[in-house]
Amino acid sequence: MNESLERLKEEVAGRLSRSVSEAEVEQLRVEYLGRKGTVTGLLRGLKDVAPEERPQRGEELNRLRAFIEERIAGCLESLKAEKRSKALTEERVDITLPGSRRERGRVHPLTMVVDEIVDVFSAMGFEIARGPDIEDDYHNFEALNMPKDHPARDMQDTFFVAAERLLRTHTSPVQIHVMESRKPPLQIIVPGAVYRHDDDATHSPMFHQVEGFMVDRGIAFTDLKGVLTHVLRQIFSADARVRFRPSFFPFTEPSAEVDIGCVICDGKGALRDSHACRVCKGTGWLEILGSGMIDPEVFRFVGYDAEKFSGFAFGMGVERIAMLKYGVEDIRLFFQNDLRFLRQFPSF
């Protein structure tokens, strides 16, 4: 290549390498390769070159043009990359800023607990049944083997709305409703509100129970133990200790109170500072549900043959389970609906 072309090449390379914007590069492209550009002019001047020199001169000029085009493309590309990389730096967000969203609501913690209990039983094939909150004396007491003037009625102080109409004191009347209208086999759970004439830090005049029962041929006390042990281990923990001890309910016999190892002191009855555990009162056990084999008298009231069918029933307090699971100390918190309380639970 002759010296002047060589110089031209260096000049272009130099100017391109110093250019800082796409516009500048475009200007150089026009200056050298545009219609009136230097290289275009040289190519146009080929016709004045001696014919024997023309091929070589032509080739040199073409190479020069290809060189310039290539440099321009490369230059544009690196300018673009530079620009993107600058933008990427500038567009960086502070990922420690909080996400932006509408505040989500919350399902009430008692609903969460009922849902959980219901799911455990549903997985075992139990169906849901419901009944009225305002009951008659017959379903709430009489048919559950609690005749008038029975001292067991003292265990359940009652709100009355009329002489024989009352706010159900337990979900057990639904047992009667279901058995009055259906035949065994039955495996039913009944979530619902119940009412007692009582009001303090551990008793609310309204609270929730999940009642359940199973009736078929050949259901025994061992089945009661098996089912309830399984259920409590689902609700609390797989290695929860469960104990059954005799108790009295007019509508079951044998009756059993079911305890789990205290979830606060881990069943030790004492805390690490060796003070007695307040939650289980130092016993290491928490009363969690009442249960028993359905009393033949109840079967008689609903017209079942107690020689043919047997079954068990149980009831558990939802608030009590929620208080133990979440460490809530005052039952009234559940009904004040203070957002500072409710928002402590997850949104799903």
Next chain:
Amino acid sequence: MKLTLNWLKEFVDLRDAPEKLAETLTMAGLEVESLAPARAPDGSEDWIFELAVTPNRGDCLGVIGIAREIAALKAGRMKAPARKPAVQKANANAPVKVEIQSPRACQRYSAQAVESIRLRPSPDWLRFRLEAAGIRAINNVVDITNYVMVETAQPLHAFDLERLDAKRIVVRQAKEIATFVTLDEVERRLAPEDLLICDGDVPVALAGVMGGRDSEVHQGTTAVLLESARFDPATVRRTAKRLGLHSEASHRFERGVDPEGTVAALERAVALLQEIAGGNTFGGIIDRYPRPPAPAAIAVRHARVSEIVGVDIKPAEIEKNLKALGCKVQATKAALKVTPPTYRGDLTREADLIEELARVHGYDKIPSTLPRALLSGKPDARLRADRGVRSYLVGEGLVEAIHLPFTSADINRRFPGLLAGEKPVAILNPLVQESAEMRLSLVPGLIEDLKVNLAQRAEGFAAFALNKVFYLDTKDEPAERYHLAALLYGRRGRRGLRAEEAPFGFLDAKGLVEGILDGRGGEWSWNAADPPAFLHPGRAARLAAGRAELGYVGEIHPDLAEELSLGRCLTFELDFGKLLQYLSPELAVRSLPRFPSVERDLAMVVDDAFPAQRIIDWIKDLRNVLIEKVEVFDQYRGASIPEGKKSLAFSISYRAQDRTLTDTEVQTVHQELVARLGEVFGAQLRG
């Protein structure tokens, strides 16, 4: 029931330490609620047990009953009873005659006169045990009756013998006797069926409940008549409950005392009176026992025991354990014939004895099994709907609230719920007057929550409740409905950097309801006429499906909000139970259109009160097959719009099922529509 360990030891040799004994009792159904060391007055070590005795175990409301239970559980051995002098039957010297006029209410009445008594404080050991049992010491005579009651479970009563003028005890119903002054000096109104102990015609005690003022043991008492009776549990309970007089005695009578135990208790009391109060008996024991119950044998089948308990308890164990419980057992071919002891009035059926067998066998020794599967369970539609709507509202930022269903008459009057004129359910025995009725609406509960949260400086509030409301139906019977209600206040909560959210308005509340109905089929209509009185008359609507009223949405009336010191609140309340019936259960998806749609907008200036829905309804009524969708997308009042008018903007979507519409085609249809709208509504069309 509280008692001390040393007292118990007078009757039973214990096998175990107190803690172990407590565990044994708890695991046998006599739950030990507390166990505390104590020091007796003579310096000896003692323990105080507190037992939760279930209502069926009246026999365990006495130290001896618990001792028997311990022996039956093989945790101790009963001591041989001290040899007692032969009972001296009433003789000619008996100072008092006894007549039972109501043998159904009083199965047995035993009495003994004691004279030469020196009334004074009880000795320390007796006071200690009594106070450990939770009973206040008064004087030796009264203390001895209480001591024997705690020991034997048989309540005793002491009358001042000199104050019994007629010397003729009559056990009868109150009937014409209307009032009686009890020893707490309160005049009690009697019911005709209350059981009275009378001295001749004069009442001296409410049987089993409380003695009378005028026959009470007092400072100058030197002779007493001790009463040891068996009263009918239901009779005592009715009287005690009606008069609100729950006592240690009535508690035991209500649970049934041993009809065979009255005399033994008297003898024990007499022995103590002699020892402590220097008394002498005279006239022998008067004992009226008109109809001693004939003990009935209960058949207990070995197979049935195994069937109910689920493990094979061997016949030998059955027999042994029943005998340990004090039953007489006679084996026959088919079953054991079992006669329970008279102090176990709760054992009347085979089921009762099966429970005893399971209990004594030990629940912890009974294995766990899982019953064979029943595969008949069905999913629950209500549960699904509840969970669905909860999850939707929670996603919209609402918090679920649960309330007590009690409210005041005043609140029910202001918030009468969905249907005006419904009568509330009143509670006959409310805890407080402010909660004397059952709620007709869920909204007041949410308003209470709002106030609680505003007091805690909450900036906005959005909550819902899904629960029952209560009313009297057309026959004045209590009835229930399942409602869904929400309350919105202030601005929607946001997380993250501060950004402006518009305050909640009517359309936000309506939008939440529309979200529930979205995609559910059904014919819904909103109606502004006749809104509930507690809502802003211009910002309220009722939702209906055909003629069925489903609920309302609206702004709380400004007057009411002001009264409650609240700002603007939006609410809705739906009859959720009924709504579910109107939601279409079936979904049918249309295939997607093959040809594109063309959108055209139009704006109309109409009177301020003109409802946008009228235009949409009118356009839909044209039933033009090319018009696929009409929506209102803007409402504008302001600069370019005359006073009293507003501009409504609609978007109309045109589409043909079989071809792509051309511009001219759409233009022709749209122009014609615009022209006719102008004619029909006299509206000025814009843009």
